[in-house]
Amino acid sequence: MTRAMFGRGIGSAAEPIPNTDMSAELASLSMPSPVLTASGCAASGRELDQFFDITKIGAIVTKSVMLRARSGRPTPRMCETPSGMLNSIGLQGPGIDEFIEVDLAWLEARGARTVVSIAGESVDEYGKLAQKLRTAGGVDAIEVNISCPNVADRNQVFACDPEMAANVIQTVRRQSDSQTPIFAKLSPDVTDIAEIARSVVRAGVDGLTVINTALGMVIDVETMRPALAGVTGGLSGPAIRPIALRCVWQIRQALPDIPILGVGGIRTGLDALQFILAGANAVSVGTMTFNDPSAPMRVHNELALALSERGFSSVSEAISYGHRGADIFEADGAGEIEPE
Amino acid sequence: MTRAMFGRGIGSAAEPIPNTDMSAELASLSMPSPVLTASGCAASGRELDQFFDITKIGAIVTKSVMLRARSGRPTPRMCETPSGMLNSIGLQGPGIDEFIEVDLAWLEARGARTVVSIAGESVDEYGKLAQKLRTAGGVDAIEVNISCPNVADRNQVFACDPEMAANVIQTVRRQSDSQTPIFAKLSPDVTDIAEIARSVVRAGVDGLTVINTALGMVIDVETMRPALAGVTGGLSGPAIRPIALRCVWQIRQALPDIPILGVGGIRTGLDALQFILAGANAVSVGTMTFNDPSAPMRVHNELALALSERGFSSVSEAISYGHRGADIFEADGAGEIEPE
């Protein structure tokens, strides 16, 4: 990582190298592409497999699964916003047992790499989820969705508190196969995302997924009430891309070596390239898959071209290249706070 | 406020009332319209006066002024993003003395209501700015831009720390004419905006401006470096509207009586209506004035029509109407955290 960051410039910058090495690593997970799906934006891969070969992208990140079956929130669950959308699904899903039996089994049979996203309402629940996955086949990595309220503690969101977040990660780490890389998925709705990142890294996480949705709201001007049944919802899509990119950049400044999966508003290969230049080792395409069901594959292809046009012979050469010359080890990125 | 919030439904909802009372109050500031400009998006009103009569809108909120002349940041200072933009101006301005002599004098002579936005690098500097304004004519209110790094304290942004924010407000309150309402402008980049709000309210602020820009970033895929000279910048425009609206809603839930000036991505009268329904007493139109130099006046007109179509006979009737039925006094809005 550090080498890639400072090492070579872009060799023969003018000459497009046709065969860019698109392989990517996220901790110990090796993939043929740095482009993954995003949790909650691909179900368990089966539907998207109709539009492109899901084994060709990096991995399927599955919808966050909880311990028990869950009905989610009432509708309306979504609302379009300028260059984005709000959602409030409420983690509807079959529960971990059925997930392992049906979805995970299908993914494994299909030969797709799978990052299983888990979500709990208590530290204990996260631990139980990890235990269940320990004996299941086909788990290439675990993404821990910590943007959930902790029912035991005034419903404070795990991802918004460094200690609570660390507790979840410690527990998941302890209950998981030591070979399985564990990612913590961070929320942008915090004062200092680097602080949360450092805390979960200390707790033993193998990588970070950056970012989950930002909390937002729309009021329906006809009913004159919140447009979502859940009142507030998660804002996603290109609208939040600059926020997501800033989070990736800040975390890369704070933690030069941690694997980062960049997420937020990626629509094109050039968007993905921005994340990689900012320090992401791989990226997830979320909301824009709703807009274009082949988006993850298309982004992969566009990224391959963009890298080759810029003279990169591999993805890894481009990782963090946007930081070159900057004093990447300076603490906190405090130097970049905008005073407007 | 509380009355307006729970009091009447919308009288003769079907009949549009042609003469909606568009007068608005922000603490002790009375205005003929609830639509204002936003700091940094209207300079000091003179340029916009070419496109509409600036005395017809609520007030001009001037570009944040500092103690001394300031050159701001190098260019590029801006970058377009999906349904938004990033800026990193660095508070370029003439300094408070020239501002009072030239800009404020012009605004007063022009007969426009003026909200003077001030920005400092230390608590002391905010105090000095307030002192200077105390003796100046034409200051209808002060908006305290606390989204500035505190050079004395590791460049932590005042708006991101409840105590630092409160210190600034206490000082400004102490140094200002007690008749002049003081607003604190809050940043969305915090874990709990209601906490900051409560803290500055305790410190004696008369109202809150919600929100300033969100920290974002873009990487130029040609230079492969940050697109802004300032690396990160403030994200504004319709992209952040759902975030701004959520902040207004959360603060209104936490503080049913505090005057709120809602800002963030307002483009149309219906957008302004959303903010008012969410609890804003008035709104500022910022970035979209770049898109349409008559936007503040147009938004005023569209809002008047929208209110009248919905049977409101005055702006004040619509304030917080979106909360009706909800238990508005419940603490923290924790109930609305999105678990996705």
Next chain:
Amino acid sequence: MPVQVRGEVLDVRRAGGYYVLSITAPGIPEQYRPGHFVTVGIGGEESGLILRRAFAIHQVQSRGVYGGTLDVVVGVQGKGTRWLSERGRHDTLDIVGPLGKPFILPKEGVPCVLVGGGYGSAPLFMLAEQLRERGCRVDVVLGASTEEKLYGVLDIKRVSSMLTITTEDGSSGTKGRVTDVLPDIMERNNSAVVYACGPMGMLAAVAAIAAEYRAYSQCSVEESMACGIGICMTCVLPVIGDDGITRMVRSCVEGPIFRGDLVRWDEIGTIPADALGAPALDMS
């Protein structure tokens, strides 16, 4: 299996309050069955509108100079449908389809009644044709608030045994709602199957009438959809399964056609207390 294709607009014509778009969409007509829908990308790459819009497939032409083409009937509701209504010949559109589960057709020639509310008549035309081919009697009821909101009255007449029109303002046909005339029609013709497409309220009422007459009902629902292909979970409604358990099912892939007696109409927009995984853990 649904495909994603770049379609070309061949024609846009007004029909009452609606716009009918004919679009080339190779691969979709070939797989079409009545009840299928398509989604359309809106506004191009720089648009602030990022979600696709869903439309019932109205007609398909599998052969012809353009290869497969399809028609959709668009009512202008908001920003996306307005944009679509402004398309012209030769514009290209991003089309995904065919989507959803189609109407189930009876094996034998039983009497059927088709009920369409507003543009809800759009998917009923080819359904009527196929039912007629199977020897079914096909009664059709079209209703709308006003005449302008009726779609395809003249054309559907040709494929229906009998056509009844209702408008709420009486501007065409019987003044009232489809449900005011439906019982009579069902009674007279001994209808065995009711097919319905229209607003939720209408579907609920139609399903109730069908149940009353012990007819089998198939309702095409319309829930807000972010993806249309089953990956987002925004389009759910409570439906009773074969096992008697209510689940929040995705209307885009398990619907949009549901058996009327299995949808818990009154509880749409809620999570029924006995639904699988309920109650929605309310965080407050």
Next chain:
Amino acid sequence: MPVQVRGEVLDVRRAGGYYVLSITAPGIPEQYRPGHFVTVGIGGEESGLILRRAFAIHQVQSRGVYGGTLDVVVGVQGKGTRWLSERGRHDTLDIVGPLGKPFILPKEGVPCVLVGGGYGSAPLFMLAEQLRERGCRVDVVLGASTEEKLYGVLDIKRVSSMLTITTEDGSSGTKGRVTDVLPDIMERNNSAVVYACGPMGMLAAVAAIAAEYRAYSQCSVEESMACGIGICMTCVLPVIGDDGITRMVRSCVEGPIFRGDLVRWDEIGTIPADALGAPALDMS
């Protein structure tokens, strides 16, 4: 005083690598002076592109069946200019103008040289006409990377005393840059004023040559602009004032035309250490 008008596109025509749009814009031609620019709203109400784009006014026609009309020359750079290039007759555009400070014209008939890089020739046509009317000799130099990027060679010939072309690839005129031929022309014609419009690098070099020949220079700069009307402070560059003090001035209202000897060309993109209010308090 600038106005905001809803203009109608009368015509879009290709000219080499550019698009020339003729637009009705009542109120703007009437106030026009060479060097003025307009801004154009992009993509309509639902567009994700929210910033206006700036274009030099190329031609105005104050009378005629359409009232005032104006022409702009658009080179496709990115998303906004692509959208503009795809407009057609009868489309409407949101236009604000005239904006900026125009070129200053000499009172007497002195020899002038006009230098345009790429589409930078656009504002020079009417400038040339007005200079000719004042009895000035008007030499014109147009340069570009390649022939396709030259704009208006034939038309400007008519209003220029002498026209010199340069292209970097030699596809038209002298192979090289405008600055390769400029000294010669200035020397030969004793040029008193140099007007220039084009990329920053070209302007800097032209200003330096003008200074060398003690000619007065007027350069039209192009800085990224969010508003175009002076309210956002994004478009600044370091310019020396009458008082000798360097300020970061807004190129949209105090420019886009600046005296070449007052712009601190080498320090564009920085805050010169001696600028008023410098140094930029770097927060790190």
